[in-house]
Amino acid sequence: xxxxxxxxxxxxxxxxxxxxxxxxxxxxxxxxxxxxxxxxxxxxxxxxxxxxxxxxxxxxxxxxxxxxxxxxxxxxxxxxxxxxxxxxxxxxxxxxxxxxxxxxxxxxxxxxxxxxxxxxxxxxxxxxxxxxxxxxxxxxxxxxxxxxxxxxxxxxx
Numbered sequence: 001x002x003x004x005x006x007x008x009x010x011x012x013x014x015x016x017x018x019x020x021x022x023x024x025x026x027x028x029x030x031x032x033x034x035x036x037x038x039x040x041x042x043x044x045x046x047x048x049x050x051x052x053x054x055x056x057x058x059x060x061x062x063x064x065x066x067x068x069x070x071x072x073x074x075x076x077x078x079x080x081x082x083x084x085x086x087x088x089x090x091x092x093x094x095x096x097x098x099x100x101x102x103x104x105x106x107x108x109x110x111x112x113x114x115x116x117x118x119x120x121x122x123x124x125x126x127x128x129x130x131x132x133x134x135x136x137x138x139x140x141x142x143x144x145x146x147x148x149x150x151x152x153x154x155x156x157x
Contacts, residue, residue: 032146034103037095038096039061040061041096043059044062045092046059046062051071064127068123069084070088073087095113110143114147117140
C-alpha cells in the first residue's frame with residue numbers, strides 16, 4: 001500500500017557550481033566617473049553659497065581652489081559674492097561638461113577631469129587639508145574606474 005506523503009526529492013549527482021557575487025554591471029562602472037564630475041560641480045557651487053551666506057559648513061569633495069576664492073570674495077562683500085558665484089559657477093560648468101562627455105565615453109574628458117581634480121588635490125594638500133586631499137585621491141580612483149571599464153557593445157534591437 002502506498003504511503004500518503006511527499007516523496008523525497010531527487011538529488012542531482014552532478015557537482016553544483018558555487019554561487020559567486022555579481023560583478024558591478026557595465027552601466028554602473030561607466031556611470032561612476034560621470035557621476036563624480038557632477039558631484040564635484042554641484043558641491044563646488046554649494047560650498048560657495050554656504051561660505052557667502054556666512055556658514056561654516058564645507059563639503060570636502062568640492063574644489064579646494066574655489067575655497068580660497070570663496071574666502072577672498074567674502075572679504076569683498078556684495079561684489080565679491082557675485083564674482084565668486086560667477087567663478088565657481090564657471091568652474092562647476094566645466095566639470096559638468098566633462099561629466100556629460102565622460103558619460104558619452106569621451107576618453108579625453110576623463111583625462112582632463114582627472115588632471116584638473118588632481119591639481120586641485122595638490123592645492124588642498126599644500127593648504128594642509130589632508131582630508132580633502134585624501135577624498136580627492138578616492139574620487140580620482142572612482143573616476144578612473146569609470147574610464148577603464150570596457151566600451152559597451154551595441155546590441156541589435
